[in-house]
Every structure is written in structure tokens, then in C-alpha cells.
Amino acid sequence: MKDIFKADDNWNVFKFLFGDQLRDVEIKETEKMLRCNDKNTSYFVYYCPNCEEHYTIGLGCRSRLCSNCGKYYTDKWADNISKAMFDVPHRHIVLGSPPDIWDLLFTHRDLWKVMMDSAIDCLNSVLSHKQHKRIRVGAIIVLHPFSRDLSFKPHLHLLITEGGFHKNQWVHDFYFPHNAMRKTWQYNLLTNLRKSLPRSKENSRLFHSLYRRYRKGFYVYLPKNGRVVTKRDIAKYIGRYIRHPAIANSRIDGYDGKKVQYWYKDNEEVRHNCEMPVMDFIHLLIQHIPEPQFKMIRYYGAYSRKLKKKYARILGQQSITSPKLERFDRSRRVHCPKCGKLMEFVLFMKKSPPMEVEFGSRITHWNSILISTAN
Known part of the structure; x- marks a missing residue:
């Protein structure tokens, strides 16, 4: 690239x-x-x-655009984080956003964190309602502003614990109600976005229309192979599906001096070949660069900085610590x-x-x- x-x-x-x-x-x-x-x-x-x-x-x-560094640090990060995660099954979930708000998220990039915060609100709400008690899950949430074809399509990849903590007790729950999650995700995202934006008739009409148009809720995808049981598999899964650059060098077929040829596979694993002028290719890539200091990966719930040590002790495990996440950087x-x-x-x-x-x-x-x- x-x-x-x-x-x-x-x-x-x-x-x-x-x-x-x-x-x-x-x-x-x-x-x-x-x-x-x-x-x-x-x-x-x-x-x-x-x-x-x-x-x-x-x-x-270490540029956020570099595919070489992105791959290297992703592999190192995945290996270190998998060793420090709770030794319980995890589930991969994808939460999407409707095209109606993509322009809003593109223009107001501070709303990216609002989107990520809304995801943990959704998870805790769904599991707590299902268990009839407050459940705090552990979640690693990664924001992808790009789609497979490189267009701007913000969505979230979540790796969450199957179950959570209630009053210092671990509560296992392997079933996630898909339909309930769709509507809860819609409610939490729109509610938090509304709070973060100035009141206006235009915004009010937008949010009302999103409830009318998406009566079944927003996009929620639970991959069939998205249940990860062992820590060894967690590292592989994170590197492959969750944290990766917008495009790997292996997906670029060529450049003829005017146009770039690349490919991607859709959700059905069907390959699509693309070709576009080099200026358009550059534009597509750099638009996904986040604002300075913005964290595209965040730790929530039982994995948050305030709680991870407490819950790790309950499970008799180590917690995720900053030195552990950064150790690979000092050991070249x-x-x-x-x-x-x-x-x-x-x-x-x-x-x-x-x-x-x-x-x-x-x-x-x-x-x-x-x-x-x-x-």
C-alpha cells in the first residue's frame, strides 16, 4: 500500500x-x-x-494507516490480551448502524465513542433483563469505520464474556436473544446520540424516522462460529476477525499507474474484484483515520480498568494490566x-x-x- x-x-x-x-x-x-x-x-x-x-x-x-505495522501490532496485541482475558467462553457479536446516520458519524467523529458506550449499555440491559438481576459482562469493543469494500460504514465488533458478574458471583449465560438485542441496541444508540447532539427539529425528525423505518431494530450479527472457548483460539479470532487494518497488502492485486485493483469477500464469502482511480483509493483509505488520541479499542464492564482486578481475583486469574499490554513493545x-x-x-x-x-x-x-x- x-x-x-x-x-x-x-x-x-x-x-x-x-x-x-x-x-x-x-x-x-x-x-x-x-x-x-x-x-x-x-x-x-x-x-x-x-x-x-x-x-x-x-x-x-505505528501509523494508524500502515498495513504492515497494523498487522504486526495486532498479532502481538491479540496474543497478550488473550492470555489476560477471563478463562470463560466468549462470544463475537457485530453491531451495525443504519446508513441514515453515517453522514452524522462521519462529520461528528466525537460520536464514535458514544456509539461504543451504547454497545455496553445494550449488553448489560439485555442480559440483566433476561436474568432478572443486574449483570455486568466483560467486553472488548473495537470500532471499524470501514466496510470490506473500503467505504465508510461504521460498525462495532464485540468480544464479550458468555455471562457476567452479579454481586461478586459469576453467572454463566450462553444464549443471547437476537431480536431483543436488535431493539435494545437501537434504543441505546439513538438515546445516547440524542443526548450528545443539540436539540433541533431536524435531529428530532431524524430519530423519530429511525424508529419508524427500523421497527425490528438495528443490525445485530452473531456469527455461527463466533463462540470462542479457549484462550488459544481467542488470539487467532481477534487477529482474524476483530482487529485488522482497512485493507491488507494481500488484497491489493496491482497498480497500473492510474488505477488500483483490489478485492474483498462479502459475508457470504463471495469474492468481489474492484478497480478505481488511485486518487479515489487514497481518499477511501485516509477517511478512516480516527482523530488523534481516539481509542478504537475499549474495555468495558468487567474488563474496565476499575473492575478488571476485582473480577479477575474472583475467578482466580490475572487481570489485564497496561504493562502486560505494552510489554511486547519493549521486547523486540x-x-x-x-x-x-x-x-x-x-x-x-x-x-x-x-x-x-x-x-x-x-x-x-x-x-x-x-x-x-x-x-
Whole structure:
């Protein structure tokens, strides 16, 4: 994907044509992606004792747009989070929003959190009503602003505990009433959106019309294979279905200098081939970049920061802690591309490697640069 932005100076052309319409965060995150793994800015040096070779590895960008970094951090995050989740069955649920409010959510991105908060309200309400007592579930909620064809279609992916806590007791409940969830999701979302928006006749008409048009409630999807029982399966499931970039590099078939070819599969696993001008492709991708500091992944209920330790002790487990979620970021394990052995970390440089004709290619030459710089 990065190559398409760089090819034919596409990104700079796009900025020239549409710069006055771009958000600052779109420019910042895109240009971070373009510098991803650029050894001219910074890089790591590793040594393989088995091959007796040194390797330089560019620094990742962590851009919200980068498909390479997105995949890497998703896999690491999924592995760490799965180990810290409660050892109970979980269920994957998708909550959709009607097309009538997509423009509203696109323009007012602060409403994205309102949408996520509404999901946990819906879950607690449905299970509490079913059990005739207050139930607090544990939920990891991920917002996807994109659809499979890359258009703007905000929806939520939820990984929730099958059951919840009532007065420090675990209550197992594996059945989720689909029809009740649809109407409850509709009610909670519209109620919270109404509270967050200024009162106006236009907004009032919109919300009334949404109740009339969607009498069965809003979209709720419970995948047939969405029940995840073991922690090992949770990591795989999260990486594949819940947290992923808008488009993986593997879905891009080509770029001919004018148009981009890519594909996607719909809910029925039917493949669709797409082709569009490169400027449209760039526009589709960057529109999904969230506002700065916005958390696309949130932990609710029994998984919230205030309650996770308490409920983890009840189940006799560890809780999800920030150090645990960030530990992988400090432990950069890299394997040798030749022999596959784990390599040793040597140093980190914030400038490009020295030219061979000037300094030579031995690692000792690089160390001397670091020493002289430090002095």
C-alpha cells in the first residue's frame, strides 16, 4: 500500500489537489506511514551469532494507516490480551448502524465513542433483563469505520464474556436473544446520540424516522462460529476477525499507474474484484483515520480498568494490566532471515548507516561513531 502512495508522487499530487479538505491527522498519519522502515531516519542493528552477520532493520511507524505495522501490532496485541482475558467462553457479536446516520458519524467523529458506550449499555440491559438481576459482562469493543469494500460504514465488533458478574458471583449465560438485542441496541444508540447532539427539529425528525423505518431494530450479527472457548483460539479470532487494518497488502492485486485493483469477500464469502482511480483509493483509505488520541479499542464492564482486578481475583486469574499490554513493545525479538535463529540486539541509530566508502561496513566503525557522538 505504501508503494502506491509513493508511486508517481501520488500522495503529493493528492495533497496538492485536496489539501484544503484534509484533516491534519490524515496528513500526519499518512506521512508517518511513508517513512515506515526508512533506514535513512532511524534503524536497529542486530547480530546473528550463528551466521556471524549484522542486519539493519528500519523502525516501524505505528501509523494508524500502515498495513504492515497494523498487522504486526495486532498479532502481538491479540496474543497478550488473550492470555489476560477471563478463562470463560466468549462470544463475537457485530453491531451495525443504519446508513441514515453515517453522514452524522462521519462529520461528528466525537460520536464514535458514544456509539461504543451504547454497545455496553445494550449488553448489560439485555442480559440483566433476561436474568432478572443486574449483570455486568466483560467486553472488548473495537470500532471499524470501514466496510470490506473500503467505504465508510461504521460498525462495532464485540468480544464479550458468555455471562457476567452479579454481586461478586459469576453467572454463566450462553444464549443471547437476537431480536431483543436488535431493539435494545437501537434504543441505546439513538438515546445516547440524542443526548450528545443539540436539540433541533431536524435531529428530532431524524430519530423519530429511525424508529419508524427500523421497527425490528438495528443490525445485530452473531456469527455461527463466533463462540470462542479457549484462550488459544481467542488470539487467532481477534487477529482474524476483530482487529485488522482497512485493507491488507494481500488484497491489493496491482497498480497500473492510474488505477488500483483490489478485492474483498462479502459475508457470504463471495469474492468481489474492484478497480478505481488511485486518487479515489487514497481518499477511501485516509477517511478512516480516527482523530488523534481516539481509542478504537475499549474495555468495558468487567474488563474496565476499575473492575478488571476485582473480577479477575474472583475467578482466580490475572487481570489485564497496561504493562502486560505494552510489554511486547519493549521486547523486540528478531530472527535471522538466513538461519532463523534469534538475533542479538546491538544498537539503535537515529540516522542513516554510514556510507561504505566513507566509514567501511564493519560494525566497529558504527560503534566509533556512536562513541564520538556521545562524547
